[in-house]
Amino acid sequence: MIKIYSAGNITDAYLLQSLFSEARIETQILNEYAQGGVGELSFTQAYPELWLINAADAKQAIEIIKQFEQREVPVGSIQCPQCGEPNPDSFEVCWQCQTTLP
Ligand SMILES: [Zn+2]
Incomplete structure (x- = not known):
């Protein structure tokens, strides 16, 4: 696996992962639960990270990240x-529960 993106928050990580899966790129989120609750100690470098399962997808994945960051x-x-x-209005299904959006 290779690390492809360090997200500022877990919502961004999930959104990107959803964009990747639409492009049939498999990713795994690390540090998914690293941010903890309010009042807990926060660790440095504990942002959610997206890791690419298949390094051959890297080029396409980087294009998707660029588009994502240009929003x-x-x-x-x-x-x-x-x-x-909340889902971006370009989404047809909810990133969280896969319900079809109106
Ligand atoms: Zn939902």
Whole structure:
């Protein structure tokens, strides 16, 4: 596996992972639970990390990350009717629970 991205927060990590899976790129999130709850000690370098399962996907993955990072303002979002999670309006299914979005 190779590390492809260090996300500022777990939501970004999940969003990117969802974009990757649409492109059939397999990734794994490390440090998924590293941020802990309010009041807990935070460890340095504990941001969620996306790791690529297959190094051959790296080039395509980097393109997806570039597009992801170019979203300057958060795009309009759709709230999932099932779990209430906000999703970018380009998504057709909720990244969290896979419910089809309106
Ligand atoms: Zn949902």
